[in-house]
Every structure is written in structure tokens, then in C-alpha cells.
Amino acid sequence: MAGEKKKVVVIGAGAIGVCTALYLLRDGHDVTLVEKDGPAEGASFGNGSVIGEESVVPVAMPGIFWRVPKMLLNPLGPLAVRWSYLPQLAPWLVEFLKASSPARVEEISKALAALMAGTFEAYDPLLEMAGEPDMIRRTGWMGVYETEKGFANDSRYLDIQKRRGVEHEILQAEEIRQLEPSLAPIFKRAVYYPKVGYSINNYRMVRAFAEAFQRGGGRYLQAEVSGFDIGEAGPRAVRTDKETVACDAVVVAAGAWSKPLAEALGAPVLLDTERGYHMTYPTPGVAPRLPVYSTERAFVATPLENGLRVAGTVELGGLKAAPNWNRAKVLESHVSRWYPGLNTEGGKPWMGFRPSMPDSLPVIGRSPRHANAFLAFGHGHCGLMLAARTGALVAEMVSDKPMSLDMTPYRPDRF
Ligand SMILES: Cc1cc2nc3c(=O)[nH]c(=O)nc-3n(C[C@H](O)[C@H](O)[C@H](O)COP(=O)(O)OP(=O)(O)OC[C@H]3O[C@@H](n4cnc5c(N)ncnc54)[C@H](O)[C@@H]3O)c2cc1C
Incomplete structure (x- = not known):
């Protein structure tokens, strides 16, 4: 139901996960961001920092x-x-x-x-926060x-x-x-x-967003996700090497490491x-x-x-x-x-x-098996430029809002 506050776990604190977590927080959800290494220590650490349409x-x-x-x-x-x-x-x-x-x-x-349209505008609220x-x-x-x-x-x-x-x-x-x-x-x-x-500094920017997320009441958990507890309505908890975190919805944003997590949520991806x-x-x-x-x-x-x-x-x-x-x-x-x-x-x-992904398009969508499992990865060469926009779109999905973009080309089961 639109407007309902949910417990959401976002896996991965790269550009995609951090922007998504911040957008979800902005929508009023109770968000935990789980990261095994540190914010922006994966691909988001060293990219070319270019953002454009x-x-x-x-x-x-x-x-x-x-x-x-x-x-x-x-x-x-x-x-x-x-x-x-x-x-x-x-x-x-x-x-x-x-x-x-x-x-x-x-x-x-x-x-x-x-997907590129509105790239800069999507960053504006995050930069402000x-x-x-x-x-x-x-x-x-x-x-x-x-x-x-x-x-x-x-x-x-x-x-x-x-x-x-x-x-x-x-x-x-x-x-x-x-x-x-x-x-x-x-x-x-x-x-x-x-x-x-x-x-001017892609690493510092993503980390600044992660700090804004915590300042705004989001929970950052340094831990490695190993799996999920799946109930009748889909994933109800995320298992990590530190603790198990209960959730109403989960977002996999673990970059190049997302494949086994997506598979465990019923979405085998190429x-x-x-x-x-x-x-x-x-x-x-x-x-x-x-x-x-x-x-x-x-x-x-x-x-x-x-x-x-x-x-x-x-x-x-x-x-x-x-x-x-x-x-x-x-x-x-x-x-x-x-x-x-x-x-x-x-x-x-x-x-x-x-x-x-083989077609240079990211995966942004629900798992075909569980309506409360969302996938946001595979941004290839464009992950920094698309991070804020992806965060905004995932927040629309999780919050059950009408989508501002036709998401068919990015669906997880297209291969
Ligand atoms: C050389 C190079 C140049 C680039 N130049 C640009 C550019 O100019 N502009 C642009 O837009 N894009 C560029 N990119 C692409 C961009 O860097 C990526 O698309 C983007 O960083 C992907 O972000 P992400 O959050 O999906 O992945 P990542 O930044 O890799 O984040 C994934 C996170 O998930 C965490 N994680 C994984 N598994 C688990 C687990 N089980 N439990 C907990 N945490 C987990 C990882 O530790 C990692 O921190 C470039 C990439 C490279 C390599």
C-alpha cells in the first residue's frame, strides 16, 4: 500500500545501494544498509566519476x-x-x-x-541532504x-x-x-x-551520502550477507555473518557480487x-x-x-x-x-x-518469485551516472507508488 512504512534492508553500499537507501529513507521507510567492506569500496571507489546523459x-x-x-x-x-x-x-x-x-x-x-534522462535532477535532493x-x-x-x-x-x-x-x-x-x-x-x-x-570526488560523494543516511536515522551495518529467511510472503529476514535482520522488503544492490543473492531470491540473472x-x-x-x-x-x-x-x-x-x-x-x-x-x-x-549485463542495461525490478524482493545492479559503465535515478525508481517500487518510467527493459527475467 502506498505510504506504508516498511522495514527495508538494502544490500551493498556502493553508489547504487547508498543512493537507494537514502531515497527510501526520504520516503519514510525504516532502512538498514548492509555492507561487507565499507561505503564505496567496490566499483564505486575508482570510476571515471563522469555523470551525464x-x-x-x-x-x-x-x-x-x-x-x-x-x-x-x-x-x-x-x-x-x-x-x-x-x-x-x-x-x-x-x-x-x-x-x-x-x-x-x-x-x-x-x-x-x-533511464539517463533526469540524471542530474535525481542527484539534487541527495546532494542537499x-x-x-x-x-x-x-x-x-x-x-x-x-x-x-x-x-x-x-x-x-x-x-x-x-x-x-x-x-x-x-x-x-x-x-x-x-x-x-x-x-x-x-x-x-x-x-x-x-x-x-x-x-569532483566520486568516493567522497558516495560516502557523504552514506553519512547523510545515518544522520537521517538510517542504520548502517558492516556485515556480509549470506542468505535469506523466506516466508510465505517472500523474504522476511536477511542473514549476515553478524546478525539476522528482519525485513518487509529487501533490495539487492551488491554490484558485481549480486548474482548468488538474486538467485537465492528466485531471480537467476546473467x-x-x-x-x-x-x-x-x-x-x-x-x-x-x-x-x-x-x-x-x-x-x-x-x-x-x-x-x-x-x-x-x-x-x-x-x-x-x-x-x-x-x-x-x-x-x-x-x-x-x-x-x-x-x-x-x-x-x-x-x-x-x-x-x-550482456545488453549494457541494468537490472532494476522485482524478483519474478517474490514481490517484496527488489534487484538493482548491473549498471556496467554507467553506475555512477545512474545511481541517484535508480535509487529514486527503486523507492517508487518499494513504496508502491505509480512508476514514473516503464521498467520493462530492465526487468530481471529478460534473459
Ligand atoms: C575503471 C572504471 C571506470 C568507470 N567510470 C565510470 C564513470 O565515469 N561513470 C559512471 O557512471 N560509471 C563508471 N563506472 C562504472 C561504475 O563504477 C559502476 O557501475 C558502479 O560503481 C556500480 O555501483 P554498485 O553500487 O552497483 O557496485 P559497487 O560499487 O561494486 O558496490 C557493491 C557493494 O556491495 C557490497 N557487497 C557485495 N556482496 C555483499 C554481501 N554479500 N554482503 C554485503 N555487502 C556486499 C560490496 O562490498 C560493494 O561495496 C566505471 C567503472 C570502472 C571499473
């Missing part, structure tokens, strides 16, 4: 099938697959390749655009190309963005230098997207992980004005308050394999060419697990 193009694009051999042969390439993980990855990979048909790409892109109104900067961002060929190859991305009404401006070499003087004059073309911004890397330079000695992105190299360089961060690339290798730090070194070699004078001293490498 232009990310309407899925990862699997037409023609990706022909790139698979290269992905297998080059462990340092922008998109790589670990041989040893191939047997486990196979069902995910098949759906990933199927999602790359032109018709599917168009559908997926529409579903991404619908955290007392941090200036943590998101709306500077726009720029996709850069070192060759005319690279730019021409990406025209299909731009075509999709145009069809979705994404605002953009194509820049020539001189205009690129005017917009971002700190870049080396090595780029022939760029696309500037004005409706994009970034958090979730896997696209591992990504970053380097953060604490005293970069250069001061870019806005995030700059390369599709050819699959990374972004973002000027955070705690340094210049270079983040990106995709490695399909599961949750267990050790990081390949050479992938982070490759990022350093690229970005050193971009910003002359970049001081790489003290640069810290990091690897994180993007929670990814």
Missing part, C-alpha cells in the same frame, strides 16, 4: 563479433578477454554478441536514454580523436546519439585547444557534449563483470577544465579534487583472477602523451569490477 550507446555494437579474436589475443587491448575465463563467460558472451544486432542496439539505446551542493560540476566533456579515420569510425556512435537527441558539437583541432588548452595538439577532431558533468583499471595522479601538475574521453582507447581522464584520474578499458575475466597491472600502465602511457608535463609521481593503480 549522453551514454546511450551500448558496449556491444554491430561488428563486435569480428573483434573477439583480437580481444582474446591482446591482453592489453582496450577490450580484452581472459582465455582461462572463457568457458564460464560463454553464456554471457553469447547474449553479449546477440545484443549487438542493429535492431537490438536501437532498442537498448532507447532504454538507456530513458549531504550538505554538499557543489560536488557535481556541469562542465561538459569531450571525446577526442587522433586521426580522421578514428573519428569516421565513430560516426555510428554519433548517429545513435543524434537519434536520441544528445546535444553535441563537433570541434576542429584549433577549437579543441581553445576548449582544453592543457591537451597536447595531437587531436584532429573532437565531439563536445555540453550536458555532461562529473563528481550478470558478469567488466573489469576496469585506473591510475590516479595526486599532484598531476596540469589542470584540465573538463573530462576528456577516447573511444579508440576506451578511457577517460577526469580532473578530480584529489588528482587526475585516468580510468577505463574492459577486461572480461571474472571476479577471481588477479589484476593485470600492465593494463594500468598502458593507461599511463596514453595519458602522458595527452597532457605534456603530467607528473605521474605517486600515481596509484586500481582495478574494479563493473557489474555488467
